[in-house]
Each structure stands twice: as C-alpha cells, then as structure tokens.
Amino acid sequence: MVKDLSVNLGGLQLPNPVIPASGTFGFGLEMAGTFDLNVLGAISLKGTTREARYGNPTPRIAEARGGMLNSVGLQNPGIDVLVNEKVPALRKIYRNGIIANISGFSVEEYADCCAKAAACGEIDIIEVNVSCPNVHGGGLAFGTSAQAAAQVTAAVKAVCPHKPVFIKLSPNVADIVSIARACEDAGADGLTLVNTFLGMRIDIARRKPILANTMGGYSGSAIFPIALRMVYQVAHACHIPIMGCGGVTCGRDVLEMMMAGASAVQVGAENLRNPFVCPEIVAELPLLMDELGIDNLKDIIGTV
C-alpha cells in the first residue's frame, strides 16, 4: 500500500512533515542546486529582523560533542528583502510550505516585521523566534518570560489575523509548559519547540572562549531526548499544533517527535553535517512506516 506522509500544519497541507529548521538552510535558494527542494514538506527560512544585520563577530561556530555551538546573531538582509526578493525567488522553484522566521528587539519590531510577512502572499506560516540566545536585548529575553512571550504573541496576532503564527520557544527555561500555555492563551496558532541550549566552549591553549561572543546556542543530536521531552510535555498541556525541533537526524527521530505530539518536524544542525539529511529522511519514512505497519503518518501524532 502507498504510504501517506501528508500532515496538516495549522490549516496548511504538507506532503510530508520534514522541514529544515531556521538558520540551517538559508533562504532555501542557496540549497536549490543540492537536491530538488520540492521533496521537503516546508522550509523555515533564516531568522529575519526589521533592519539588515551583519550578525556577531567571528568565530561564531564551534564544534561540540553530539552537535555544535553557534552564535551567528541573526545575520539577515532585513524584512523588505525577505518579502520582496527572497521569498518570491524561492516560490518560483518551490511549491510547498514557506515559513518566515521573524525576530525582533521590541514588541513593536516583532509586530512590524510580522505584518510585512503576513502581507506577503507566498508566505504560508509565520514562525516567531522568541528564543534566540545570540543577540543581546532581544530574542531570548522574550522567550524566558511567560508574560513577555504572551505580549509578543498578542501583538503579532493582532497584525496577522489570517495567517498561522507559530511561536518558537526556548528550552532555556525551568518550565516550558507555562510559557507554551501563555502563548496559546494569547492567540498563538501553533508552537515550535525548541531553539538551541545556551552553551560554551574554551580554547585551552589561548585560555579564551572559542566563540567571539563567549556563549552560543548548542544543538544537534545530543539535545534530541530533551527536545522530545519538551514536545511531549507541551503536547499534553496545549491544544495547538507543534513543530518538533532539536537533535533530529533520521526518520526514527521524526517518528518519535510525532508520537510525542509534533505535527511536523524540523531538522537543524544535521543539515550542516549532511546537506542531504532531509531528502534522506523523506525517503526513509515510508520504509519505517512499512516496518511498523503505519499507513497514514498523521495517525501517529500524539499517540504516546
């Protein structure tokens, strides 16, 4: 029997649940020569702010056991270039879900950027990053307080009433459920769980941090069990769809994330190690489904 990999994400029908995570796949276009992008269920684009940003000083990548650290600091060309150039160019070659990932340094900036993204017909979902650990005075500051996360959610929903808004949460909190609930109550249409964990490495010869920014976001296969636990906890507490993210490297991880409650699954750092990991996972899923007697992938969502 032909396997059905399709899922519904906040009203958007995706051919499969596999999505490259923001910041690990550029604006899609950079990867167009690597494989046919249309095998991907959706693409989450690089985090975008109101103004263009050069990002943090280098080095801003460090290797680490089971993953990597990054302190890229939201390098991006700004929201106007995203909606006027990047997204229209991607849409010419890509027919599935396009997710704009938006960051800001104030509630007003989040709302301004999201309003522009909402007005762009080719953008299907807006993912609001309240969890970037690599910029000062923005990002994470909003994602570690239930009140601030709710304030951003409400401001964004007020200007994006007709577009699905997913709030991307930080794992750097004691109680992710209370923040997820606050976002749901404030009108979020969905949640992305999780962003990177704050981490650090030291160059022992120089006796200095490896990253110019001292600390950075840790992600990759090592964080998978923690991300999975958070998806599971939030899925049992909230009623809105979840994009699971964190340490996913293979089809089996996708199934675990979905059983824990994710409607779709993002792959991040592994794209930097193996640029073909997403198409490989899409090809692996029907084989795993066959082994496990699953005909419709959506049937396993939240079954654990």
Ligand SMILES: Cc1cc2nc3c(=O)[nH]c(=O)nc-3n(C[C@H](O)[C@H](O)[C@H](O)COP(=O)(O)O)c2cc1C
């Ligand atoms: C190099 C790099 C850049 C990232 N940039 C962003 C970003 O701009 N916006 C965002 O929401 N998340 C960003 N992330 C976080 C990822 O989207 C993802 O949430 C995180 O890495 C966990 O997934 P993983 O363990 O599969 O990497 C970035 C991650 C990496 C490795």
